[in-house]
Structure formats: structure tokens, C-alpha cells
Amino acid sequence: xxxxxxxxxxxxxxxxxxxxxxxxxxxxxxxxxxxxxxxxxxxxxxxxxxxxxxxxxxxxxxxxxxxxxxxxxxxxxxxxxxxxxxxxxxxxxxxxxxxxxxxxxxxxxxxxxxxxxxxxxxxxxxxxxxxxxxxxxxxxxxxxxxxxxxxxxxxxxxxxxxxxxxxxxxxxxxxxxxxxxxxxxxxxxxxxxxxxxxxxxxxxxxxxxxxxxxxxxxxxxxxxxxxxxxxxxxxxxxxxxxxxxxxxxxxxxxxxxxxxxxxxxxxxxxxxxxxxxxxxxxxxxxxxxxxxxxxxxxxxxxxxxxxxxxxxxxxxxxxxxxxxxxxxxxxxxxxxxxxxxxxxxxxxxxxxxxxxxxxxxxxxxxxxxxxxxxxxxxxxxxxxxxxxxxxxxxxxxxxxxxxxxxxxxxxxx
Amino acid sequence: xxxxxxxxxxxxxxxxxxxxxxxxxxxxxxxxxxxxxxxxxxxxxxxxxxxxxxxxxxxxxxxxxxxxxxxxxxxxxxxxxxxxxxxxxxxxxxxxxxxxxxxxxxxxxxxxxxxxxxxxxxxxxxxxxxxxxxxxxxxxxxxxxxxxxxxxxxxxxxxxxxxxxxxxxxxxxxxxxxxxxxxxxxxxxxxxxxxxxxxxxxxxxxxxxxxxxxxxxxxxxxxxxxxxxxxxxxxxxxxxxxxxxxxxxxxxxxxxxxxxxxxxxxxxxxxxxxxxxxxxxxxxxxxxxxxxxxxxxxxxxxxxxxxxxxxxxxxxxxxxxxxxxxxxxxxxxxxxxxxxxxxxxxxxxxxxxxxxxxxxxxxxxxxxxxxxxxxxxxxxxxxxxxxxxxxxxxxxxxxxxxxxxxxxxxxxx
Numbered sequence: 001x002x003x004x005x006x007x008x009x010x011x012x013x014x015x016x017x018x019x020x021x022x023x024x025x026x027x028x029x030x031x032x033x034x035x036x037x038x039x040x041x042x043x044x045x046x047x048x049x050x051x052x053x054x055x056x057x058x059x060x061x062x063x064x065x066x067x068x069x070x071x072x073x074x075x076x077x078x079x080x081x082x083x084x085x086x087x088x089x090x091x092x093x094x095x096x097x098x099x100x101x102x103x104x105x106x107x108x109x110x111x112x113x114x115x116x117x118x119x120x121x122x123x124x125x126x127x128x129x130x131x132x133x134x135x136x137x138x139x140x141x142x143x144x145x146x147x148x149x150x151x152x153x154x155x156x157x158x159x160x161x162x163x164x165x166x167x168x169x170x171x172x173x174x175x176x177x178x179x180x181x182x183x184x185x186x187x188x189x190x191x192x193x194x195x196x197x198x199x200x201x202x203x204x205x206x207x208x209x210x211x212x213x214x215x216x217x218x219x220x221x222x223x224x225x226x227x228x229x230x231x232x233x234x235x236x237x238x239x240x241x242x243x244x245x246x247x248x249x250x251x252x253x254x255x256x257x258x259x260x261x262x263x264x265x266x267x268x269x270x271x272x273x274x275x276x277x278x279x280x281x282x283x284x285x286x287x288x289x290x291x292x293x294x295x296x297x298x299x300x301x302x303x304x305x306x307x308x309x310x311x312x313x314x315x316x317x318x319x320x321x322x323x324x325x326x327x328x329x330x331x332x333x334x335x336x337x338x339x340x341x342x343x344x345x346x347x348x349x350x351x352x353x354x355x356x357x358x359x360x361x362x363x364x365x366x367x368x369x370x371x372x373x374x375x376x377x378x379x380x381x382x383x384x385x386x387x388x389x390x391x392x393x394x395x396x397x398x399x400x401x402x403x404x405x406x407x408x409x410x411x412x413x
Numbered sequence: 414x415x416x417x418x419x420x421x422x423x424x425x426x427x428x429x430x431x432x433x434x435x436x437x438x439x440x441x442x443x444x445x446x447x448x449x450x451x452x453x454x455x456x457x458x459x460x461x462x463x464x465x466x467x468x469x470x471x472x473x474x475x476x477x478x479x480x481x482x483x484x485x486x487x488x489x490x491x492x493x494x495x496x497x498x499x500x501x502x503x504x505x506x507x508x509x510x511x512x513x514x515x516x517x518x519x520x521x522x523x524x525x526x527x528x529x530x531x532x533x534x535x536x537x538x539x540x541x542x543x544x545x546x547x548x549x550x551x552x553x554x555x556x557x558x559x560x561x562x563x564x565x566x567x568x569x570x571x572x573x574x575x576x577x578x579x580x581x582x583x584x585x586x587x588x589x590x591x592x593x594x595x596x597x598x599x600x601x602x603x604x605x606x607x608x609x610x611x612x613x614x615x616x617x618x619x620x621x622x623x624x625x626x627x628x629x630x631x632x633x634x635x636x637x638x639x640x641x642x643x644x645x646x647x648x649x650x651x652x653x654x655x656x657x658x659x660x661x662x663x664x665x666x667x668x669x670x671x672x673x674x675x676x677x678x679x680x681x682x683x684x685x686x687x688x689x690x691x692x693x694x695x696x697x698x699x700x701x702x703x704x705x706x707x708x709x710x711x712x713x714x715x716x717x718x719x720x721x722x723x724x725x726x727x728x729x730x731x732x733x734x735x736x737x738x739x740x741x742x743x744x745x746x747x748x749x750x751x752x753x754x755x756x757x758x759x760x761x762x763x764x765x766x767x768x769x770x771x772x773x774x775x776x777x778x779x780x781x782x783x784x785x786x787x788x789x790x791x792x793x794x795x796x797x798x799x800x801x802x803x804x805x806x807x808x809x810x811x812x813x814x815x816x817x818x819x820x821x822x823x824x825x826x
Contacts, residue, residue: 056469076754077495077518084488088564105490105518107754109792149754151501155821160807165578167805168795172750176821177805186810197814337585341489341520341562379522379792382581392580392590394573397599401610408568408589 003040004066007032007209010308022126023207031306032209033249034066038256047259050224056080058114058217064253066213067121074149076107078117079217083225083371089339093359097369099231101222102342104377108169110298110345111243111375112142115214119203120146122210128201130155134191136184136239136297137166138376143203144173155200157191159184163297163381183292185303205242206305215246216253222371223254230254230264233319233364235351236373238268238277239299241310243375248313264371265319268310269354271326274300277307278321281314295326295384298347298376328353330388333378343378343385416453417479420445420622423721435539436620444719445622446662447479451669460672463637469493471527471630477666479626480534487562489520491530492630496638496784502752506772510782512644514635515755517790521582523711523758524656524788525555528627532616533559535623541614543568547604549597549652549710550579551789556616557586568613570604572597575710576794596705598716618655619718628659629666635784636667643667643677646732646777648764649786651681651690652712654723656788661726677784678732681723682767684739687713690720691734694727708739708797711760711789741766743801746791756791756798 007016011030025032044063053060058079067073083101090098106113116139123131132155133143140156147154154175158167159182170177180187188204195202205211223230230251236244244266254260270278271294280287292302304310314321324332329346332353337343344352351372358364378385393407420429424443438445457476466473471492480486496514503511519526529552536544545568546556553569560567567588571580572595583590593600601617608615618624636643643664649657657679667673683691684707693700705715717723727734737745742759745766750756757765764785771777791798806820 074754075497077497082490084490102520105520107515107518108756109522109790145750145754145756148751165792165795168798168802169756169792171802171805172747172756172791172798173754174747174751178817178821179805179807180810181807182810190808190810190812194814194817198818334585334587337558338561338587341487341558341586343521343558343582343585377522377792378585379578379582379790382578385581385585389581389584392584392592394592394594395603397593397595397603399603401607404591404607405611408591 002066002068003036003044003063004034005037006035008035023202023209031206031309033309034209034213036064042257045257047228058117058214061217061220064220065118066210067118068125071121071125074117074120074146076113076117076146076149078106078113080221081105083222084340086340093356094366095359095364095368095370096366099369099371100340100342100374101218101371102374103218104344104348104374108142108145109377109380110138110142111218112138113146114217115211116142116146116203118210118214119143119208120150120152123152123201126201129153131201131203132156132191132195133203134184134188136300137162138298138380139205140175141166141169141173144170144175147175148173155194157187159187161297163383165380165382184301185292188305205240211242212246212249212306215243216250218373219247219250220254223251223260228260230260230262231369231371233265233267233368233370234373235267235269235354235370237299237347237350237375238270238310239301239347240305241277242306244268245306245309245313247373248317263317266313266317267319267354268314268321269350270299270321270323271296271329271350272323273326274302275323276302277304277310278323280307281311281321285311285315287311296329296346296350297381298345299350322354322358324350324353324357330384333385334389337378342374344374345376345378345380346384348374348376415479415481416449416457416476417447418450419448421448436615436622444619444722446722447622447626449477455670458670460641471530471627474630474633477633478531479623480531481538484534484538487530487533487559489526489530489559489562491519491526493634494518496635497753499753506769507779508772508777508781508783509779512782512784513753513755513787514631514784515787516631517757517761517787521555521558522790522793523551523555524628524631525551526559527630528624529555529559529616531623531627532556532621533563533565536565536614539614542566544614544616545569545604545608546616547597547601549713550575551711551793552618553588554579554582554586557583557588560588561586568607570600572600576796578793578795597714598705601718618653624655625659625662625719628656629663631786632660632663633667636664636673641673643673643675644782644784646678646680646781646783647786648680648682648767648783650709650712650760650763650788651683651723652714652760653718654690655719657681658719658722658726660786661730676730679726679730680732680767681727681734682763683712683734683736684709684742684763685736686739687715688736689715690717690723691736693720694724694734698724698728700724709742709759709763710794711758712763735767735771737763737766737770743797746798747802750791755787757787758789758791758793759797761787761789
């Protein structure tokens with residue numbers, strides 16, 4: 001048996017035993033938070049054991065995950081993505097340290113491989129043969145890839161605006177793909193309805209209580225990779241709010257088992273076109289459904305499904321929300337790539353735009369260690385990346401060399 | 414000083430001291446092979462030291478690389494990509510073991526990050542401020558990404574048929590991009606001419622002697638990840654021939670320092686539309702320029718620039734070449750993805766097509782351990798991937814559930 005001991009409703013607080021419910025609160029339908037026996041976790045997981053562990057995947061933290069000890073996990077190598085210490089940028093922007101964790105290096109090129117790997121194990125433990133999710137693209141391709149690796153069937157509901165590369169991933173992995181002529185929020189409702197009707201295992205964010213547990217592994221890694229000295233501030237893009245609540249859960253788990261002695265502030269980043277959680281976190285704490293109109297598909301959410309815990313993460317941590325414009329997001333893609341070699345998709349590059357804004361407004365001080373969470377690879381959405389770069393130079397085979405140099409504007413090199 | 418001791422011409426055999434020439438043979442213009450003092454390598458690199466080394470990048474093998482001890486390497490985390498042991502596929506196809514190494518997990522999503530990272534160090538050692546390469550796409554985006562990470566300028570020459578995602582990467586990384594209205598072979602000649610004229614550091618494959626050294630790191634990793642028991646056969650896509658010659662160099666280095674006690678057979682995979690090296694290796698050993706007409710842009714080479722060493726690797730190892738059709742390559746993309754969760758670009762999926770062909774023809778025996786080298790991520794060329802998958806199901810918001818199920822053809826689940 002795992003170290004998970006129960007499931008508490010994040011809305012009404014009702015406690016559930018493991019196995020009592022599959023997804024949501026039996027009283028109010030709220031999302032559930034997984035509880036653990038931290039004494040047992042402490043006995044099973046030590047820093048020195050981790051130092052010797054050559055399993056560089058999310059599964060190195062198995063005592064902090066809700067999976068059964070005997071469960072087989074998908075073979076794809078998920079997690080332990082690099083953290084880069086960007087000294088030049090830290091100096092230019094006047095912070096003590098700028099760290100960037102690149103989760104675009106996961107198997108299907110996004111952060112969502114973490115919760116999807118875990119969800120596949122939970123679905124197998126539940127005896128399911130089909131698993132479904134609503135997704136703006138990344139969660140779906142991650143789930144489809146994980147399912148392919150273990151021979152499960154997946155049904156993925158995506159809005160019609162999902163970038164072509166993400167839909168292509170779904171098709172290549174043989175998911176049954178349902179492109180919904182509507183928003184992510186509408187695809188979500190349709191997915192929930194279908195899974196209830198047909199008995200498919202439901203992985204969707206904010207409904208399945210285990211996605212947050214998969215997502216928290218990024219926080220566990222961050223802390224370990226930084227030798228248990230967590231940053232002062234963690235900036236991450238926010239859509240449903242489940243990544244930021246997952247990271248916060250991970251840091252709190254580590255505090256509970258004594259691996260770290262303080263918590264970072266969580267800075268949620270949204271687009272001006274879809275900012276329900278930032279507005280709530282910076283305002284009265286109450287989340288109101290709002291528009292979903294940003295080019296950053298991964299955070300294009302008007303009705304966030306993990307809003308309560310996301311706002312709690314931001315406010316409990318002493319953090320805040322930041323809004324950036326779509327123009328800033330698009331400009332941040334090449335800006336980040338040119339400084340670091342990291343090519344991020346819009347929803348991830350938004351964190352860099354927010355970092356620059358915070359520095360320029362003086363909100364980040366010189367004693368701060370700041371981490372940007374890059375949640376998806378830029379190859380997932382090439383069309384958006386192209387919007388802020390110059391067209392390449394096209395030349396015929398008989399081009400003259402001097403003319404070539406002039407046209408490259410490299411005359412002075 | 415590094416452990417490299419000289420450069421021998423692979424065509425005429427002429428020996429050069431380090432520093433005597435920068436790129437090619439002073440006598441015949443042939444490509445050069447880097448020599449090492451293997452006694453010094455043996456003193457500097459031991460298996461037990463590797464077992465304790467937590468630097469999981471290509472730089473863990475630094476004593477076997479031509480870089481100076483004090484040289485700073487690019488910060489991006491290159492190499493130590495996962496190897497998957499695909500038991501189901503091995504059983505289905507009747508081989509002892511099927512291993513797949515996924516180099517699409519590198520920073521810019523291809524194998525080419527290995528030689529490009531090394532080339533950037535060599536360029537910096539040479540005092541260059543601009544570095545250039547010809548590329549069908551991956552070498553260019555890798556070089557552009559590495560240059561961005563260290564603040565160097567890059568000039569990339571690509572043929573007009575390069576996939577949009579690869580060109581977008583170049584632009585995002587702020588390379589000066591020259592799209593040549595011609596073939597890769599023609600872009601190559603233009604790149605060499607420009608670098609001679611303007612004094613740019615030249616990274617192009619088959620001209621720069623160090624790319625092979627960067628590429629060999631994949632063989633070093635393979636051996637270490639497999640606990641120094643190398644596979645019987647390594648299948649890899651062949652364009653210029655520099656990857657297969659690099660892998661062969663790596664295995665031979667390991668044999669020389671006593672880390673392994675036998676060598677694998679090298680199986681070169683090409684498309685029927687561009688097969689100069691396979692034709693030579695399976696024929697009289699003489700490479701003749703041929704057509705370059707395959708959908709797999711990464712191996713679409715008519716005039717291979719590292720042909721001599723590629724053919725030597727195949728023939729010395731007791732291996733052979735395999736040709737697959739473009740239809741087989743395209744079909745192999747979803748076939749591989751659905752079995753393993755690995756989404757490969759065409760030039761990489763070709764190895765899976767070749768594996769299936771070899772198994773079905775009885776050429777691979779039940780006692781064989783076979784490794785497929787996946788050299789690029791499928792997100793690099795989504796258009797090709799789409800050619801062999803069904804269109805997704807599009808539904809309106811008011812879709813009826815029973816109709817949805819029927820249209821998904823999931824009736825029986």
C-alpha cells in the first residue's frame with residue numbers, strides 16, 4: 001500500500017478514505033487533496049538515499065506519490081529536467097540568481113508528462129482500459145504518449161484552436177482525438193460527460209485528484225537539484241491552476257519531511273486575455289469565470305478547474321499574480337531563446353516576460369533567487385514563435401558573396 | 414592540453430600535428446580523423462570514476478574529447494539521453510533485445526546538439542566570433558541554440574525544403590539564416606565558400622574534423638548505459654555518414670581503452686531516394702554521387718561528405734546497409750510512436766522501418782541485441798508525421814454522446 005492516507009475536499013473540507021471516492025468530493029463535488037502519512041514517508045525517503053539513486057525520473061520520489069509499491073510505471077523517462085543558472089541575465093536584471101528549469105525536455109516535450117505518467121498508473125490500478133482527458137494540447141499529447149508506451153487506449157478532447165503540432169502528436173500516438181468546436185472550457189465539460197457515460201478513466205485537471213501529485217514532482221526535483229536550497233520566488237504560467245498548486249504541494253511536502261526549512265513565494269503568470277486566477281489572487285481571493293482569449297493556448301482558460309488551490313498557493317506563500325500581454329509573450333519567445341538557448345512555447349515564455357516586467361518595475365530585489373518554470377517546448381507551437389522573428393534570407397545558387405554578406409547585415413564582423 | 418595528438422587524413426593517410434591545419438588535409442583536402450594518446454586517456458578516465466560522476470552530459474567523457482582542460486563548455490545539458498528496452502517489440506519480432514536510444518531528448522531536439530556543442534568550444538578555442546554550418550535543419554538549429562547559449566553569432570545555410578519547424582528554431586535563436594534555393598549539397602558548397610571568404614569558423618560535417626568526436630559521445634553513453642555490454646547491431650540513419658562514423662569511432666575508442674571487449678556491427682539506413690553510402694557499402698565500397706530525393710530531410714544527401722569513414726565503419730564492423738522506401742519511413746513514424754511513445758522525425762523513424770524489414774526477412778536472429786538510434790524528434794517535422802495518420806474527429810458542442818462513441822469507433826470498449 002502507498003503512503004497516501006486519505007483525500008480531503010479543498011472546498012468543503014470533507015475527509016474521504018482512499019477508495020471511498022474515485023475523483024471528486026462526495027458532498028460538494030470539489031476537487032480533492034491527497035493526504036500522506038509523513039512519518040512513513042520520512043522512513044522511506046532520505047536525502048542520502050536520493051544522493052545514491054541513479055533513477056533520474058519522477059519515480060525517485062515514489063514514497064511521496066500515491067501509487068502502490070508493486071505498480072509498474074510507464075517506461076518513458078519523465079522528469080529530472082535540467083535547471084540552468086543564468087548568470088548573465090541575473091546580472092543584467094539585478095537579481096542574485098536566475099534559475100530556469102526546462103520541462104520542455106520531457107518525453108512529449110512538456111511538463112504534462114509528469115501528471116500523465118502518474119495518471120496512467122492510477123488508471124491501471126483502477127483496472128481501466130481507456131483513459132480520457134480534456135486538454136489544450138499538452139496534457140493530451142502527454143497522456144497519449146504515456147498510453148502508447150504501455151498499450152492503453154486514450155480519448156483526448158481538445159479545442160479546435162490547439163496548435164497543429166500538438167494535434168499531430170495525439171494522432172501519431174493513436175489517441176482517439178475529439179476536436180471540439182469550442183473553447184477548452186467547453187471541451188472539458190464534454191470530456192467529463194463522456195467519461196461518466198462510458199466509464200473511461202478520467203484524468204482531467206481539477207477533477208482527478210492525482211494530477212497535482214504528479215505535478216509536484218517538479219518542485220521535489222527543483223529542491224534536490226538546488227541542494228535543498230529552494231529559490232525565493234518561483235514563476236510559473238497558470239491556466240487551470242494545477243501546476244502552481246502542484247508545485248506548492250511539493251514544497252510543502254518537503255517542509256513536512258524536513259528536507260527544506262523554508263518555502264518559496266509562488267508567482268502565478270497569466271495573459272491579460274485569460275487572468276481569472278491572477279485577478280482573484282491579487283484581489284479579493286474569489287475566482288470569477290472570465291474570458292479566455294490569449295495566443296498562449298496552454299494557459300487559455302476562462303474557468304480554471306483548480307482555482308481554489310492555485311489562489312491558496314499564491315496567497316499562502318506570500319506571492320502574487322502577474323499579467324502580461326500577448327505581445328509581451330510573443331516577444332519573450334525569441335528573447336529567452338537568444339539569451340539561453342531555451343526555446344519555449346508561449347504559455348512558458350510568459351514567465352520570462354513576467355520576470356522582465358518585475359525586474360523593470362523594481363519588484364524583484366538584488367537578494368532574490370528566482371526560478372522560471374518552462375512548461376513546454378517551442379516546437380509545440382511554431383506558428384506563434386514565427387510571429388516575432390524576421391523572415392529568413394532566401395538566396396539563389398548564383399548569389400554573389402559580397403551581396404550575401406551585405407544582406408546578412410554581418411558587414412562588420 | 415587535450416589528449417588529442419594529431420589529425421590523420423582519412424583519404425591519403427597524411428599525418429598532421431594539432432594546429433598544423435584547421436580543417437582538412439593539407440595534401441589532398443580529405444577529411445581528418447582525430448588521434449589520441451590512449452595511455453593518457455586511460456589514466457584520466459576510469460569506469461569507477463564514471464560510476465560516481467553526476468555530470469550526466471557529453472562532458473563526462475572529456476578525456477576522450479579534443480577540448481582543452483580549461484575550456485568552458487556551453488551550459489545547455491547535452492547527451493545522456495534515455496535508452497529504452499522494448500521487450501514487447503523484441504518478443505514480437507524475435508530478437509533477444511530491442512533497445513532504442515532517443516536523442517530527440519537533446520536541448521534542440523536532435524542528435525546534432527552533440528557535435529554542435531563541441532564545435533562551439535573548438536570555435537572559441539580558435540578565437541572565432543562567428544560560426545557557420547550547412548545543414549538540412551538539425552545541425553543548424555543545434556548550432557544556433559548552442560551559440561545563443563554562449564552569446565556567439567551563427568550563420569546557417571539550409572536548403573529551401575528544410576521543414577518549417579527547423580527554420581523557425583534558427584530564427585528564434587537569432588542565427589543569420591540563409592535559405593538556399595537548391596539542395597543540401599548546394600547549400601553546403603555555398604557555406605564553405607562563404608566561410609573561406611569571411612573567416613567564419615566552419616562547422617560543416619565532413620569538413621570540420623571535430624564533429625565526429627562530438628557524435629561519438631552517443632556510442633560512449635550507449636556502452637555505459639548498457640553496463641559496457643554493447644549491442645550486436647546498431648541501426649542508424651545515414652546522410653553525410655558522419656553519425657555512423659562517429660558512433661564507430663566511439664566504440665573503437667572504448668575498445669582501445671579496455672572499457673568494452675567487442676564491437677557492434679554498424680547498420681546504415683538510407684532511403685531508396687538517397688542511398689549513396691548504402692550502395693557503396695553493400696557494393697564495391699566506392700561511393701558515387703547519387704540522387705537526393707527523399708522526404709526524410711535529415712538524410713536527403715546525394716554527395717555524402719563523410720562517405721569514406723561511413724563505408725569503412727559499416728564494412729570494418731561486418732555490418733551492411735539497408736534501404737527503405739519513403740512510404741515505409743512515413744508509416745514507421747506512427748508505428749514506432751504507438752509501440753513505444755517515441756515520436757521520431759522521418760530520418761530517425763527510418764531505423765524502425767529497417768528493423769522491421771530485417772526481422773521480416775529473417776536477417777536478424779533470435780540471439781541478437783539490436784539498438785536503434787533515434788536522431789531527431791518528430792516535432793521537428795509535423796507535416797511528414799501527418800501524412801500517415803487519420804484526420805481527427807471534429808465535433809460540434811451539441812454532439813450526441815452515442816453518436817460520439819460510434820464515430821470514435823470505440824463501441825466495444
